[in-house]
Amino acid sequence: MTTERYNAREAEPRWQKIWDERGIFRTRNDDPRPKYYVLEMFPYPSGRIHIGHGRNYVMGDVVARFKRMKGFNVLHPMGWDAFGLPAENAAIERKTHPGKWTYENIATMRDQLKLLGLSLDWSREIATCDPEYYGEQQRIFLEFLKGGFVYRRESEVNWDPVDNTVLANEQVIDGRGWRSGALVERRKLAQWFFRITALAQELLDGLDTLDRWPDKVRLMQRNWIGRSEGLHVRFALENAPADLPREIKVYTTRPDTLFGASFLALSPGHPLTETLAAGNPALAAFVEECRRGGTSTAEIETQEKMGFDTGLKVRHPLGGPDLPVYVANFVLMEYGTGAIFGCPAHDQRDFDFASKYGLPITPVVLPPDADPATFSVADGPYEGDGTLYNSRFLDGLAVPEAKEAVAARLENDVLGNAPVGERTVNFRLRDWGISRQRYWGCPIPIIHCDACGPVPVPEDQLPVRLPDDVTFDQPGNPLDRHPTWKHVDCPQCGAPARRETDTMDTFVDSSWYFARFASEPGTAPLQKAAADKWLPVDQYIGGIEHAILHLLYSRFFIRTLKKLGRVSVEEPFAGLFTQGMIVHETYKDAEGRWLFPEEVERDAEGQPVKVGTGEPVTIGAPEKMSKSKKNVVPPEIVADTYGVDCARWFMLADTPPERDSEWTSAGIEGAWRFVQRIWRLVGDALALAPEDVARPADFGSESIALRRAAHKLAAQVEDDVERLRFNVAVARVHSFANVFGDALVAARKGGDVPADLAFALREAAAFLVAVVAPMVPHLAEECWQVLGAAGLAAEARWPAVEPALLAEDTVTLPIQINGKRRGEIVVPKDAAPGEVEKAVLALDVVTQALDGRAPKRIIVVPQRIVNVVA
């Protein structure tokens, strides 16, 4: 059989052009079919993509194409997360404009994505740096402001004193500015915040409804939100001067350990600390020392507990001894009330602190089965459950009961004119600071007036556009030093005022873009009807690195938009999938310089050497593809040598999609062989059954066997793709190809092909092509055409499976003797267990094993297995 090779390089652009010309991936909102919204996290236009970026787009594309075949009206859009710092860096380094750089990158990357043959509706493409998009975002900001979801307060930033600029956290390396190398300072600036904490409980509860999210991501969000239940306890200050407050409020989740308290500690940022420090240079110096303490994780981890005794004392609320008040470096201002009581016997941090400063360590919780006479915490605190002792009225109570007893008691005690204790729910989640002292972002639509304060930009003046005439030759924010941009009159009183020069965190841009895709091109960016039609996204696909921030912010955004009546859904993403990365070996030459994969070849002995020079090359472990390590594969090279269908097939095969997958030349060659094999199988089938045949009434056994395999394939792959188990789907296609290939060999040997077999062969070919169409769409079109099928494979329906062909009438049961497999037996599918038992006992292996004795027991699991216990 001679069939010409499938020429991907020629076919792929041809079919892409046809798809494009016929606009078959354009989605209409008035299409009456049920909707399905597939979305891959949109990319940042950083320059060029490599093949590693392609994996999630290909996965999403398989889902999109599959769902179209299943009869859904599919929305599968693409856009650009186009604001952000790299554009400003590029502007500085290349003396270009961030917008120009960004749009050039978008053009390049759009072409690269198109090369992959993705079934995207490009008519809905957006870039977040488009004034139409960010103008709507400014409108949303003002609505949030009106609704009480935005506020302004002082907050610390990283300040580079040499470059005179604010640094993002990732620009601070070992406490120094990444560009200047100067020691970074903490400075307070007035900044805008989204009140995400107001929705903390809702966002937590909502996780329970997201049953198509990975448990891992839900857990990460749950921990991030960090709900805890505890008590606010007000401690009365004993010997405080008149100008100080009368009390200190602490938050605790362990009120049961109150009798074990030996000190109170304030955060260095606590208002009382600041008041005290104002009159106490030694304390002021201590606070300063705490503040200098590094911000990096390693530094915090190793930082020693430090305290400063204020000399103040507080009264114990339950009548215990008075407690000293310290300022301590390990107490966070941002969590709880910024003040704690320390119980060294039952908390590691308090234990460390008390040990260092010689404070009493009194155990009050006795572990189960411990002897109160001998139990000691000298070696370390006990943080587990147990029974209270050394605790007066709490003695003998279990920890939860003791918590309850203290809460009940303190709620009724009064200090001043309020209860001493108050039950509180606390969250780790902080409000979302969105102010960025940057140019390339969405301007915050506010005008600052000396008389009126911050005033919203009036609706008819939106969008507040970024000025184009900016320079990056000096440090700092170009918006701030622009000669005219920020000087405007106050919309309220008309007096000269200043624009807000901060722009929004780019996480704001990505918190609603999926809603923008819902409205048709050329219409308002956020339309309720359109958003309600399409949201939530049915299948969202992206990297695990966005498990918390992007996904949590988007959830917050959609919930808030719902409260403001802009959308009707509460959750943006009904289904979430986090795909693994593509990794690749790394190569270094003798001087330790990184090499591109195409610069490396194998010499006669199979040793890796540098192309041309033959010098030896060291191969490093597979790592995430990255420009800096040069272990990248450009999509163009793959497309030219093998075709993108091979790349798509490779990215779906073998490795489960949630795991990292290694790109290898052997792997892509295997994909290439299989793509050719499908083409050959279809050609061979057509050679044997050139004419379209009507469905015969009866089928011979070979035809039935082949049809069974084909129908089973369609049913199984459907199930696999629904569950995003692409690697398993690929394996099933391979298996079927083996069965199909055998059937073709047999048919060729058999001489004339009868009508029933001809039908079965053509059907098998059509099923195979349809089933692989979502994965290798160009090849599928080519096969579809030679099969003479109507229309495009991209518009075909998923094969209709005949249930009768899936049902087997006999079943092969393995026979175990004492749990070891010793044979098998073929029985009718619905054979009665008694019948099976009788047949099994007659088997040679069984009679030999029993040797005349009666079996102790026989377990017959219908349609599964038989186990004879001898």
Added chain:
RNA sequence: GCGGGUGUGGCGGAACUGGUAGACGCGACGGACUCAAAAUCCGUUUCUGGUGACAGAGUGUCGGUUCGAGUCCGACCACCCGCACCA
């Protein structure tokens, strides 16, 4: 430190709610076709012993539940990820 996950041939990995471990692919080896090569096709490929039919062992380690465990339970080891002084 806390939380979560993973561990199966030379490699990537299959195995539905406890029921034939190793599907499928890669690699390797042998063979066919060919003047030769490429391509393609066929066969073998968990380990150990045996020419062989076959026997034994085997899913990180140790133990348990069960007629039966990769799957469930307990303890441990290794690696990966997230959070990290959150009171």
